[in-house]
Every structure is written in C-alpha cells, then in structure tokens.
Amino acid sequence: MSGNVGIVIVSHSADVARGTALMVEQMVGREVPLGWCGGDPGGGLGTSVEAIMKAIEQAWSESGVAILVDLGGAETNSEMAIEMLPEERRDRVVVCNAPVVEGAVMAATEAASGATLEAVRRTAEELTPV
C-alpha cells in the first residue's frame, strides 16, 4: 500500500459537495486525494453513478478510498458505482455510515496521518450514534 487513503464526497447537491470539499481542504490540506460530486445526470438535485465513478477515479489511492454520502440515493448509487469498478479496485472502496460534512473532515484528518482504510472508516463512523 502506498499513499494516503482518498476521500470522496457524494451529495445530492453539487453546492453541498463542493462546500464540504472546500472545508476538508482548508482544515486538512491537500495531502489527501479528494473527489466530490453532486447532482443527478440532468443537473438537478440527486446523484449520478457515472459522476461517482469519476470522483473515485479522481481520489484514487492504492491505499483505498472512503466515500461519504448524504441521503439514501447517494448511498445506493455509491454502492452501485463500486460494483462497476474494475474488480481489483472494488475491495478497496468503502461507503462510510457517517454524516457527510463531519464525516468527510474526520475521515480526511485520519487519512492525512497515513491511517489504513479501515481506520479512516472507523473514525468517520464514530460520529454515528449507535
């Protein structure tokens, strides 16, 4: 494994996704590969499998990629996008069960320390009430 784990932000809104990405960059810096997307294939509110696949490509790291999502469709579409990746990449991408903004910042902070994908996911998911 080499490089920090990448972070992908998937929101129904491009504005939310971009804003979250800006917060991550400002708080964590640019040493974590970052991808984001928001909006459906028609430009409205929603998510797009194609855009998620591109964001994963943009944030790709051999150490893996953690995805943060907002609402239901973002999760379903992210899981679909992971299944459509080349086989050797599928096991190295996870969707975190965490709030999108806080989760992205926490996950990126952990990733910046060189943590494993599992540790990054765990840190983000600590924010989720059990």
Next chain:
Amino acid sequence: MMIDYRIRKTLIEAVARRVIASADELTDLDRAIGDGDHGINMRRGFEAVLATVDELSAKNLGESLKGVGTTLVMKVGGASGPLYGTLFMSLGKSLADEVSCEQAADAFATAIEAVKVRGKSDVGQKTMLDVLFPLLGVLREGGADMTARLRATAKAAAEDTIPMRAIRGRASFLGERSIGHMDPGARSCALIVDAVADVMEGLA
C-alpha cells in the same frame, strides 16, 4: 416462447413510452412521500433507453436487458436507477431468447433477491418489492390468462402499498405520515408490467 428482435424492440419501446408518459403521475406520488423526483428520474432514464432502442434490442434478450439496466443505472439519478438497473441486469443474466414460464419465474426470483440486497429492503416495506413479489407467485402458478393475471396483480399490489408504512428510502423519514399514499416505485413497477402485458396480448 421466443423473444426475437422485433418483440424485444416492441417491449422496450412500450415500457419506455409508458414510463415517460406517466412521469408526472409518478412525480406527484413521490412528492407526497419522497423527494418528488421519481417521475423526472425515470423519464430521463427511459428517454436514454428509447434513444438507443435499436442498438439495445439488436443484441440477444440477455444482453438487451443488461443494456437497459446499465442505461438506467447511469442515467436515472435517484436510488431507482440502481434498483431498476439491478432488476433488469439480473434478469438479463438469467434469460436466453427462448423463455419458458418456469425460466421466467426462476429469473424473476433471482432478480427479486438482487433488488432486496441492493435496496437493503424486503417485502412489506412499501417499495417496488411489494409489486415484484406477488408477480413471482403468478409466474410460478403458470396456466392460462397469465398476462391478464400479471397485469391485475401488479395493479392491485401497487394499491396495496397505500396503507403500508415506509421503513426504507426517503419516505421512511415520514414514519406514520407515509401511510395513505401509494409508493411511487410500486406504481412505476405496475406501469411497466402493464406495458409488457399490452405487448404480450398484442402478440397472442
């Protein structure tokens, strides 16, 4: 029966046109208990299907169905993209051009399981599964008038989602308030079945 190029194309066109024509109705249902985009999303997906119908139906039935599924995954946008995409892709994996009633039932059973996994959902939770599952029963029974029974079962099953309480998807945020509205995904499923039934009856 043999599903040849002409039937594949007729089926895909009929389903796409029905969904596109019903977009406003689906969006109205979704506005009541979801985020109001089901019709818009499904219309975008099936417009993309319709635009490539010649190419899609030129392949064998399995590849045609997989092609429809992939198009929906890429173009629909909401959670219904992966859900309908999974349904069609799974059917495509199981079916050859020559389809018996038993093979259709087996393929449908496998596809329902795939949709359950994709949506982390099950029957009785006010989703498209509440239409798909009763249809499997009709396919398993076989016998005469099957097309008419599939159509009637789908319509009734969609209506049966009205008193259900949603526990998956956006509608689940509403809790008790989701009761009293038909599930938009169940309705779109019933519309698709109705369009397929029209084609099958035209062939008979």
